Amino acid sequence: MEYVLKTNNLCKQYRHFKALCGLSMHIPKGAVYGFVGKNGAGKTTLIRLICGLQYPTSGDFELYGVKNTDKAIAGSRSRMGAVVETLSIYLDMTAEENLKMQYRLLGMPSFDGIQELLKLVGLENTGNKKAKNFSLGMKQRLGIAIALCGNPDFLILDEPINGLDPQGIIEVRELILKLNRERQITVLISSHILDELSKLATHYGFIDNGRIVKEMSAEELEQACRKCTRMTVTDTKILAMVLDSMKIEYKILDDTTAEVYAKPNFTQLTLALSKENCEVVSMEEHNENLESFFVNLVGGANHE
Amino acid sequence: MSKLLRADFSRLFKNKIFWLGVLFMAGFAAFLLFTNWDYIHRNPDFLLSSDDFVFAGANYAGIVIAIVIGIFVGTDYSNGTIRNKIIIGHSKTAVYLSNLIVCSTAAVIMHLAFIAVIIGCSALGIIGEIVTPAGTMAWVILTSVFAISAMMLFISMIIPKKSAGVVTAMVLSIFMIVIANSVDYRLSAPEYIMPYHVSFMSDDGTEQEVEQPTVENPKYLSGIKREVCQFFHDTLPADQIMQINNAACRADFIPRSCAVIAVTTGAGILIFRKKDLK
Numbered sequence: 331m332e333y334v335l336k337t338n339n340l341c342k343q344y345r346h347f348k349a350l351c352g353l354s355m356h357i358p359k360g361a362v363y364g365f366v367g368k369n370g371a372g373k374t375t376l377i378r379l380i381c382g383l384q385y386p387t388s389g390d391f392e393l394y395g396v397k398n399t400d401k402a403i404a405g406s407r408s409r410m411g412a413v414v415e416t417l418s419i420y421l422d423m424t425a426e427e428n429l430k431m432q433y434r435l436l437g438m439p440s441f442d443g444i445q446e447l448l449k450l451v452g453l454e455n456t457g458n459k460k461a462k463n464f465s466l467g468m469k470q471r472l473g474i475a476i477a478l479c480g481n482p483d484f485l486i487l488d489e490p491i492n493g494l495d496p497q498g499i500i501e502v503r504e505l506i507l508k509l510n511r512e513r514q515i516t517v518l519i520s521s522h523i524l525d526e527l528s529k530l531a532t533h534y535g536f537i538d539n540g541r542i543v544k545e546m547s548a549e550e551l552e553q554a555c556r557k558c559t560r561m562t563v564t565d566t567k568i569l570a571m572v573l574d575s576m577k578i579e580y581k582i583l584d585d586t587t588a589e590v591y592a593k594p595n596f597t598q599l600t601l602a603l604s605k606e607n608c609e610v611v612s613m614e615e616h617n618e619n620l621e622s623f624f625v626n627l628v629g630g631a632n633h634e
Numbered sequence: 635m636s637k638l639l640r641a642d643f644s645r646l647f648k649n650k651i652f653w654l655g656v657l658f659m660a661g662f663a664a665f666l667l668f669t670n671w672d673y674i675h676r677n678p679d680f681l682l683s684s685d686d687f688v689f690a691g692a693n694y695a696g697i698v699i700a701i702v703i704g705i706f707v708g709t710d711y712s713n714g715t716i717r718n719k720i721i722i723g724h725s726k727t728a729v730y731l732s733n734l735i736v737c738s739t740a741a742v743i744m745h746l747a748f749i750a751v752i753i754g755c756s757a758l759g760i761i762g763e764i765v766t767p768a769g770t771m772a773w774v775i776l777t778s779v780f781a782i783s784a785m786m787l788f789i790s791m792i793i794p795k796k797s798a799g800v801v802t803a804m805v806l807s808i809f810m811i812v813i814a815n816s817v818d819y820r821l822s823a824p825e826y827i828m829p830y831h832v833s834f835m836s837d838d839g840t841e842q843e844v845e846q847p848t849v850e851n852p853k854y855l856s857g858i859k860r861e862v863c864q865f866f867h868d869t870l871p872a873d874q875i876m877q878i879n880n881a882a883c884r885a886d887f888i889p890r891s892c893a894v895i896a897v898t899t900g901a902g903i904l905i906f907r908k909k910d911l912k
Binding site: 381382384403405406407408411412414416417418419420422423430434437480 | 638644645714723
């Protein structure tokens, strides 16, 4: 698999606080990589390191196969756009002026494409309105437009939907999906709003205490999180035999508990179990989502 | 770095604070001439040299430069736009050097606005011509203004908070003028208090005179203290301008200003490169 970004044992220490300790992650090309972690887990620190705003204490990373210690990293960074934490826009300039400024910084030969970018993020009608008078959603979209100057292949978005109203969240989500699907831009997106993230991400990286706890694809997560009925019976061996005969997928957890996927006819199932002298003690629907998966993964309340 | 320069110059020339600084310096030159108008008219035979005004402007330019640079660089920090430069691959050294060139140019343009008014009045015969050789004076002022800019940029680049950076740079520029005055006063103090006569009326009603002996001046700086003070007085930009105001323009100020630029820029780049940007 081709990776846009690979980190290897990255560590970052601020005086006595270790923000990252041996973080290793892999972002495949073309992915929307959801970066999940609670406050202070190290998400923004990692993004700052990748963007070159800070230097790692130890460890390294590769961006498009170029190591961060290599001088050619500047070339790799020019293929990247990022919105880190707070927005990076000139508040006393219009949306168009902000984009022109970024074009100059990139050394673009002309300002062609600025109108297209403004249209892409829905800011084509802002005219002479200064960015300081924009709504938070408009500022966020302008930030993304600036990150898109120079047609990057890799976009880093740190909490892009924080503070947005529902309409703003939908707009930003659709924009990210559009960029990924139509322009094949690889996106690294960190967010606390896990439900929203689950609508976007094709891959996930779960971070806790400066370490990646788990990396998985959306399919793998779906497998892990899919709906099931958790059954407690007197003998799971009999349950397994009956479920096999009914061609129903299941997972045995212990001698008395099993998870049954899909939705079987429970009357038939209990009758079949009764014939085999197996009693059904309890049945409950188990519906794990990204949020509960994350809480289970990082230990929930113990980690808060 | 040419990309950074292109972007930064474009931002400078659209910056209202910069143009206000230019207007202020031109207005300040007119104000200085206006306040001396009475003296100029009462003494038509004695033309004030333009040099007096040119160097007086350099004295106050530091404060205006501090404000303009503080706001220009501070805005990049407070808006977070300095990050855009690094993210797309510009090195921190290039960002610092680009700011140095742009801010120094801004400072020179503001000072030129001041000088343009003085030279204009000189051409109209309102004040006298410039006495100091133009070449030497231009280089001394240029390097001195560059040195002030480098010092103000150093402050603005290591203090990321815009308001704190502007205030610190302003306080530093005022402090440098105060220190320059104080050091100039101490260095120009005579080594000895010369003999003088004291007259008084004696008891019998006659006037008597007593000669006081020559004594050492307790305020006179000597030895290593004098050497250190003289070194800084010849090197720091505000001190150089103070000396130029009082005497003649010295060519050895140029390499000293270049040294100030090199030291502050070197230290600034080192600190900025190690700085964790947020």
